[in-house]
Amino acid sequence: MKNDGCTPRACPSSEAPVAGATAERGAPLLQLGRRPPDRRAILGASVAAVAAAATGSGCGNHRFDAHYKELTDEDKRRIFERIEAETRARTGVDVKISAPQPMDGVEFAYALDLSLCNGNRRCAEACARENNLPDVPKFRYIQVLEMDRGTLDFENANAYYEHDEVPVPGKVYLPVQCQHCANPPCVKVCPVTATWREPDGLVVVDYNWCIGCRYCIAACPYFGRRFNFHEPTVRPRDINPDQGYISNRLRPVGVVEKCTFCLQRTRVGRYPACLEACPTGARKFGNLGDPNGEVRIMLERKRVYVLKEELGTLPRFYYFYG
Amino acid sequence: MSVFSGLGTAAKEIVRGGRIYYAWVALLLVFISLGLVAYVGQLRNGLGMTNMRNQVAWGFYISNFTFLVGVAAAAVLLVIPAYVYNFKPIKEIAFLGELMAVTAIVMCILFVAVDVGGPANLWHLIPFIGRPNFPVSLLTWDIVVLNGYLGINGFIFFYVLYKVSRGQKYSRILPLILLSIPWAVGIHTVTAFLYNGLVARPFWNAAILAPRFLASAFCSGPALMILVLQLVRRQFRIDIDGRALTKIAELVAYALAFNLFLLGAEAFKEFYGQSEHIAPMKYLYLGLHGHHALVPFMWTALTLNVTALMLFLVPRFRNNVKLLNVGCVFILCGVYIEKGLGLVVPGFTPDALGEIYEYVPSVTELAVSLGIWSSGALCFTLLAKFSIPVFIKAKQFTLLGEPSE
């Protein structure tokens, strides 16, 4: 039997040593100096320094970090510690940054039973808490579309309904979040490879590398991405301290972010927060590589469909009527 | 050396000028400062200072960018008759076309730069030190072709200027000039593909987009050229052959007719078919579910374009300078609306999940854009002021009389 992403297992890289770290929370250039002085880093730093000076936005030393895929374990340790310290200084909260790695033979997928969904939106709120989404200005990764029974017409859908009680008679509900496409148009268009599909199917963003051009938002057919138009503010008591570097850590203003199927949870064998919060049991999550995985079973037993199949994006998010 | 002293004298030209010249430069500087102040505010507070949101992720900045790529590409309209057909009246002024291309590209780059959320991260685009997603992302292609175009036209401009100032021939550069013709088509096509390749946006994902881009570019660019040439003629009192202007106007007329034809083809497909992809078109021309922010603008644009076509088609109107100028202004406004907000916003309205967010530019966006347009105008003014006397001295132009200054 292959790995099932939903069996609890420890993640080695989340146990990165913290003690004994040398003081390196100073200026960014000093930190750079700790690395072997390779041409790329120095050139990058000087260009960025000029850019920062020219634009006056020298805020945050993340401007000089390398791309996630080029970080060594040592780089990661250093950067994670720095972010932890910064967060502590800024919010008073002790957070733990980690970067759990994909597991062999795992491809995550989601399935959602539309006959059970009643539009209560607990998933969207649980997601917001798990993934440190801001309340001011408020946005959510999950849009629950309310539509008239008898249609699946987005144009007449409403994602901003407010009712005392759901479901409203005559209405149906369709939750939409990033579909983690196997052929993701958002990844293709990114000019700096700041977003990509991981081997286990999770489409992620390197918040330090994104330039904020929003081309990926234009390219996504499912409204799966959000841009931080404002400085995102999460109340300190709401901050989830268990943070993934390419998933739910606190994001800076000016970058794009998105649902990661709760990478920080699912890669260590837990369910996504939206699934755990759903009171109707409409949400199923699992490993496509596992013949007994929840989603595999749904794919085999139910008649499933994907949104906008004609676009060829190959979503890994399946809908069905149970 | 005499060359450099010659160029030095030319440089002095920049600071010489009449009251109108100084007032113009001062006005531009004021606008540029306004833009800078607005931009600093945007840097401090984030792109939330604009009215762009997740539903409409691109707005006024990218609209201006798209329009200006068209203006830059249209410089070739001067180059083709000048060098390919050796049409003398246009050859004399072709360098002004190159100058306009350079200015337009500089503005394009500025418009993209102010649109990104992390300008300090832009170094990620640089090969070897960053990680440009070439050749997969069309945006990297656009950066390559736009910078290439800037390089080619900048080089041609300064090379010709240098040669002319020494009284030498500059025919050796002809291959580069010829290269700039397909390159201009290239920058425009790549920019069209930037939108065209997005399956998520039916309004852009139609094969007609690239041809329409070219057609509308060949209207707006030359129209701007006709106006600028007359200003140059007036300011520097040089003789620009009237035949050059009417020739350009003739080309504009063809392009405009073709552009309107393509629009008609598009409208037919959408309105006859009545598929769900009609929504953006409806939003533009009729309004959608009670939202019609762009409707008056689109009808204005259409009216302006059709009127201009009338003015340009009839030779009697076209040869009348006043009517010609009116037509040019109409085309500029018409295409600016149609190829700017009229192209970018409907791609996002309704958005991928059918939501309608009505976008209108914020004060910050207007101020920053005004600043960028003013920097472009300043760039053009200074370079023209610097270069035209060199050409006059080299007897490339016939003077209309002594300058009044």
Ligand code: SF4
């Ligand atoms: S749903 Fe959108 S953001 Fe998610 S992978 Fe697909 S295209 Fe990308």
Ligand code: SF4
């Ligand atoms: S906004 Fe960021 S992730 Fe999206 S395309 Fe631009 S650089 Fe890439």
